[in-house]
Amino acid sequence: MRKEAGPFLILVINPGSTSTKIALYRDLEPVFDETVRHSAQDLSRFARIADQLEFRFAMIQEALERYRDSYRKIHAVVGRGGLLAPVEGGVYEVTDAMLQDLREARYGQHASNLGGILAQRWAEHLKVKAYIVDPVVVDEMEPVARISGMPEMERISIFHALNQKSVARQAAEDLGKSYADLNLIVVHLGGGISVGVHKKGRVVDVNNALNGEGPFSPERSGGLPAGQLVDLCYSGRFTHSQMLRKLTGAGGLVAYLGTQDMLEVRRRISSGDAHAAQVVDAMAYQIAKEIGACSTVLEGRVDAVVITGGLAQDEQLVGDLKGRIAWIAPVLVYAGEREMLALAQGCLAVLTGREPAGKYQASLGH
Amino acid sequence: MYRILVINPGSTSTKAALYSDSHPVWTDSISYSSECLAGFPGILAQFDMRWNDLLKLLDRKQTAVSGLDAVVARGGPFKPLQGGVYRVSGACLDDVKNGRVQADHISNIGVILADALAGESGVPAYFVDPVSVDEMSDMARLTGLPEIRRISLAHALNIRAVGRKAAALLDTAMEDLDLVIAHLGGGISVCAMKQGRMLDVTNANEEAPFSPERAGTLPSGQLVRMCFSGKYSQAGIMRKLTREGGLVAHLGTSDLRLIVKKIEAGDGHAQAVLQAMAFQIGKTIASMAAMLCRLPDAVVLTGGGVHCGPLVSGIRKHVDFMGPVLLFPGENEMEALALGALAVLRGEEKEREYPA
Numbered sequence: 232m233r234k235e236a237g238p239f240l241i242l243v244i245n246p247g248s249t250s251t252k253i254a255l256y257r258d259l260e261p262v263f264d265e266t267v268r269h270s271a272q273d274l275s276r277f278a279r280i281a282d283q284l285e286f287r288f289a290m291i292q293e294a295l296e297r298y299r300d301s302y303r304k305i306h307a308v309v310g311r312g313g314l315l316a317p318v319e320g321g322v323y324e325v326t327d328a329m330l331q332d333l334r335e336a337r338y339g340q341h342a343s344n345l346g347g348i349l350a351q352r353w354a355e356h357l358k359v360k361a362y363i364v365d366p367v368v369v370d371e372m373e374p375v376a377r378i379s380g381m382p383e384m385e386r387i388s389i390f391h392a393l394n395q396k397s398v399a400r401q402a403a404e405d406l407g408k409s410y411a412d413l414n415l416i417v418v419h420l421g422g423g424i425s426v427g428v429h430k431k432g433r434v435v436d437v438n439n440a441l442n443g444e445g446p447f448s449p450e451r452s453g454g455l456p457a458g459q460l461v462d463l464c465y466s467g468r469f470t471h472s473q474m475l476r477k478l479t480g481a482g483g484l485v486a487y488l489g490t491q492d493m494l495e496v497r498r499r500i501s502s503g504d505a506h507a508a509q510v511v512d513a514m515a516y517q518i519a520k521e522i523g524a525c526s527t528v529l530e531g532r533v534d535a536v537v538i539t540g541g542l543a544q545d546e547q548l549v550g551d552l553k554g555r556i557a558w559i560a561p562v563l564v565y566a567g568e569r570e571m572l573a574l575a576q577g578c579l580a581v582l583t584g585r586e587p588a589g590k591y592q593a594s595l596g597h
Numbered sequence: 598m599y600r601i602l603v604i605n606p607g608s609t610s611t612k613a614a615l616y617s618d619s620h621p622v623w624t625d626s627i628s629y630s631s632e633c634l635a636g637f638p639g640i641l642a643q644f645d646m647r648w649n650d651l652l653k654l655l656d657r658k659q660t661a662v663s664g665l666d667a668v669v670a671r672g673g674p675f676k677p678l679q680g681g682v683y684r685v686s687g688a689c690l691d692d693v694k695n696g697r698v699q700a701d702h703i704s705n706i707g708v709i710l711a712d713a714l715a716g717e718s719g720v721p722a723y724f725v726d727p728v729s730v731d732e733m734s735d736m737a738r739l740t741g742l743p744e745i746r747r748i749s750l751a752h753a754l755n756i757r758a759v760g761r762k763a764a765a766l767l768d769t770a771m772e773d774l775d776l777v778i779a780h781l782g783g784g785i786s787v788c789a790m791k792q793g794r795m796l797d798v799t800n801a802n803e804e805a806p807f808s809p810e811r812a813g814t815l816p817s818g819q820l821v822r823m824c825f826s827g828k829y830s831q832a833g834i835m836r837k838l839t840r841e842g843g844l845v846a847h848l849g850t851s852d853l854r855l856i857v858k859k860i861e862a863g864d865g866h867a868q869a870v871l872q873a874m875a876f877q878i879g880k881t882i883a884s885m886a887a888m889l890c891r892l893p894d895a896v897v898l899t900g901g902g903v904h905c906g907p908l909v910s911g912i913r914k915h916v917d918f919m920g921p922v923l924l925f926p927g928e929n930e931m932e933a934l935a936l937g938a939l940a941v942l943r944g945e946e947k948e949r950e951y952p953a
Contacts, residue, residue: 378873380807380843384819443817447741454814457838458803459745461831464824471825478817483741513739519887524880531918555887 239582240302242353243574244291245311246345249274251287253294255302256575262301264571265294280344281334287345288352307359309578310350311570312366314338317388320369320396320434321589322577325351325361328593337593338368362588364577365392367441369434376436376528389441390425391540392434397573398539398565399429405563406535413534416525416559418518418552420542421568422491423479424448426521428528436528438521443478446517449491449542452482453517484510493545515548519555526559533560540568599666599942603934604651604710606671606703609634611647611710615660616935623658624931627651640703641694647706648713668715669938670707671754671930672727674700680730680757680795681949682937685712685722689951699729723948725937726754730795737797737888751786751798752900758933759899759925760790761940766923767895770945775889777882777919779912781902782928783810783851784839785878789885797888799881802839806877809851809902812842813877844870853905860907875911882916892919899925 238258245252249271254264267290277283310325313333323329325347331337333344347363354361369392377385395417396410403410411432419425424447425440438445438454447453464474477486485491487510488499499507526533536559538549543566553562580586598617605612609631614624627650637643655662662668672683675698683689685708692698693705708724715722730753738747756778763778764771772793779787784801785808799805807813815838824834837846845851847870848859859867882896896916902908903926913922940946 374869375873375876378847378870379815380812380846380877381815381837382847384815384823386816387819439816439818442819443821452741452817454805455740455742455745455817456747456800456803457812457815457820458835460817460820461824461834461838463742463744464821465831471821474821474825475818477742478821486742509735510739512736516736516887517741520884523887524884526886526918527879527883527915528876530915555890558886558890558892 237583239306239579240304241575241578241582242295242305242308242357243310243571243578244308244346244349244353245570245574246287246342246349248342251290252571253291254571254575255295255298255305256571256579257302258579259572259575261571263294263298267294279336280340280342281336281348283345284348284352287349291349291353305357305359307362307578307582308350308353308357309362309364309574310346310348311343311393311574312363312368313344313346314341315366315368315591316593317368317370318366318589318591319371320365320392322362322364322581322586323589323591325354325363326591329363329591332593343367362578362581364574365396367392369396371433371435372437373435386444387439387442388434388437389439390427390434390437391419391421391423391440391568393570393573394539394568395419395425395427395429395434397569397576398537400576401565402535402537402563408534414529414532415535415537416522416529416533417537417539418522419568420448420518420538420540420548422448422450422541424451424453424518424540424542426518426525428525430529436525441479445521447483447514449484449493450482451479452477452486483514493542493548497545497547511548512551515551516555519552522552522556522559535560536562537565538562539565541566543567599939600664601935601938601942602655602660602662602665602668602714603931604668604670604707604714605930605934606647606707606710608703611651612931613651613654614931614935615658616932616939618939619932619936621931621935623660625654625658627654640701640705641709643703644706644709648710651710651714662714662718662720665718665720666942667721667723667938668711669723669725669934670711671704671934672724672729673702673705673707674698675705675727675729677729677731677749678727678952679732679949680726680753680793682723682725682941682946683949683951685715685724686951688953689724704728723938723941725934726757728753730757732795733798734796734888747804748800749795749798750800750802751788751795752780752782752801752928753795754930754933755899755928756780756786756788756790756795756798758928758936759897760793761936762925763895763897763923769894774894775891776895776897777885777889777893778897778899779878779882780928781878781898781900781908782808784808785811785900785902787878787881787885789888791889797885806881807843807874809844809853810840810842812838812846844874853902853908857905857907871907872911875908876915878912879915882912883919886919895921895923897923897925900928901926903927
């Protein structure tokens, strides 16, 4: 572990489907934090996400150029983790095995796959190390939580690990305790919704936010009555990809109200749209049920329920949730998400020697 | 002491019993072979035969209708109703005789038999908590897709019967209690009963938790992929979900006693699966507290599964923190029907009127 004296300059890269977030952190303070948007036209040139590498590299280069007077030396590069084989939470060096899995999209296509790839590209350029932190595939599930009612279908852990763990650590700090000593239920309310059981620093159970488990959300349909879902699949009304779209992208609020914008939905409710109100109530209720369920995983010993994500800015939603689950534990709210900071935090922990970086091994056979 | 005659028509038999308050005086069953039943064009056509055989049975038992305080029948899959004890009325009989029911099931003739018996004698005829009881809050019906709604289909008769028993134990009216009730049978239903109303209940056929025979809720993405894989027919997948799911799929049997024997013999896999089922049941129980907005006054476990010690202790590990856990093993439809009528006769519950 390197034990240079700080402060450390960390380049943070967080690629999304239509933008790349770029930041430079000096320890935990942002020197700059920008979102570069990409037009559909620009991106349509590339057949696969991995092909966008040089295009996005150039964007980052241009941003760094503009701020070149704000820093002398960059110490490390950290990227958003992509779809990989399941890993424990933590910071991981970008290895050849990881790059291969990301380039081949072995575990699925996702813009975040470019995180590790871009980080490595920059690391080579700057002659420093590249890392990823808490990818969505963090899996710390206990064996009992993996078993479903169908043996060939194990439950899978895919959730907003980066934000969940970062906010959980913040909550711990604010409670004057260490993350590894607490039992928390963390509720990430975003385009997708994940409710994770953090038992002494490990997420031992969480709904699969990407693939149809748990509460419905602004654009996802969540868990559904199995028999009716099967009937819908065989009804002949929808193709396979149309059904998958209903689960992710065109489900939830989008399916009922044609929008995933909560501000827009609240405007409609204020103007008397009773249907919209009913749908939002149903969503809040499903979220509350998921939180309730998580209380038993911790056998009732819950230090706090932590609510985070973009939708945590919706006071009415948070109030509704509190009313339904305050019996579990005190409720703490950290609205919004802090992915860039979380990535910087993880990287800094390695640079200061507080935490070791893990080494990713590609999983054997799949 | 109230004398209550209970009538419960099933697919191959008619069960009858005489209760004195909550104690059975006699129980009997009139059986019918499939050849015999095959001759009838429909359920309602069986009425005369079943009626005559019932009269003969009452004669043999020397039970005169005039000596009764009530006749009570199992209700059928009528239109959706609030839970409770209903007077068999003209409106109800009209709906049943004209097919205005949700399904054509033999239990539908229960009310016709009860009405015919009670008829001239002035003895009241009731039905109690049919399977069509639906008190679900509208908010709980919505799923993440408009095409799919949650359906209230649960063991309402047993759930409400144990609700009454829990109320008696806690010395409080059911209408003043918040309970979470889990019926553990071949299928499992878990219900949030707020002030006596089943505001949310999981559908035993297609929702979490998994059970001895059912797969419960499954990750939607994986299920959709399975449907479109080309490897299964619709009937094949439904079988995997409802008859060959859960414990049957994992362990080859739904028999909890056999499974406990395996566990005692050191079968770690059986132990892991049974505990996973207890884990899912516990999670579903706690999720219902979100409807109550508070911890329940009691968690109630009922159904055959409560006879299984390791299952009960597995569930209690997760829900003991929620409050008192009351156990009512098994289920007794005849008793549940009698107790419903008894509650009305004693003035503990108001009889309901079947909505026109």
